[in-house]
Amino acid sequence: MQTFGYNPKWLHIHHDEKVFMMINIDQTTSLHLNNEVQFFCFELEPEGQIYATNVFKVREIIQYSESLSQTEGSNNGVMMGFMSVRGETIPLLDLRRWIFAAYDSPWSELREFSTPGEKIIVAVCDFSDFVVGVRIYGAKKIISRKWDEVTQATEQGIAHGKVTATVRYEDGRIVQIVDIERMLVDVFPHLESQKEDELKNIKSIKADKMVLLAEDSPSAMKMMQKILDQLGVVHHDFGNGKLLLDYLFSSPSVIEEVGVVITDLEMPEVSGFEVIKRMKADALAREIPIIVNSSMSGDSNKNMATKLNADGFVSKSNPREIEQALREYLS
Secondary structure (H helix, E strand, O other), X not given: OEXXXXXXXXXXXXXXXXXXXXXXXXXXXXXXXXXXXXXXXXXXXXXXXXXXXXXXXXXXXXXXXXXXXXXXXXXXXXXXXXXXXXXXXXXXXXXXXXXXXXXXXXXXOOHHHOOOOOOEEEEEEEEOOXXXXXXXXXXXXXXXXXXXXXXXXXXXXXXXXXXXXXXXXXXXXXXXXXXXXXXXXXXXXXXXXXXXXXXXXXXXXXXXXXXXXXXXXXXHHHHHHHHHXXXXXXXXXXOOHHHHHHHHOOOHHHHHHEEEEEEOOOOOOOOHHHHHHHHHOOOOHHHOOEEEEEOOOOHHHHHHHHHOOOOEEEEOXXXXXXXXXXXXXXX
């Protein structure tokens, strides 16, 4: 296994013995104070479409040359097998297979859509308390953008909802931001089944006030709506932080009717960090409890949300954690 660079504080990517990309992950938390984000950009084929994911979800980039532990059956799906990284066994997924899979029958023979090249370049991603290897063709670079430069995609739009948003690369090309969380659920449906089972055990909450929810991922939004419906609370849902803030600040009477705000962190136009900052700066809205609902559960994000005076932090769409938080802050 050739390491393109790893250190707990740094994401290094080396190319042809040169440092191709380097960023101090701890320092990027300051970007959120300015409603900014950094994306790790990569390709799935030579000179192809540029894709990206939030840099916080990428732990390291490696070239993997060791053998894979195969799954049952032939290696024809999105999951290629299991890989060993620093003594840790993690699943390896071929992102190109998932992106280009037929929408009506996504888990049929997918080897024709495999990422090309003899070298297996892997982005080791860590999010939602899950570590997974994602095969890519090659790394591009890390770009910094304001969240208002990020355009939200529709579920019926690019790649059948497998892309949450788009942004411009340095040369003007469109960068598609992949919904990594949805890929995880598609490949491992038991993760969603576990949440469905937990849904049955949460009980309704009596509340006089409503919940506002901001979430840009369609799959995560659907699960959150199921949770809130099961809890029996009135809720209004928004695809990003800007839409939520526009509704919240439309009149003082709306602010008085809101009991809790639940927000994702990474969203186009206005991030969850910006939602927290603006609400806590307002004399009326600052009293509304804010619960951060994010797959980026690293300490740096929790610490930043705490510094901005968020009231709670739960794992992405976790029914029990959300019930506990709402029972505490809403009732």
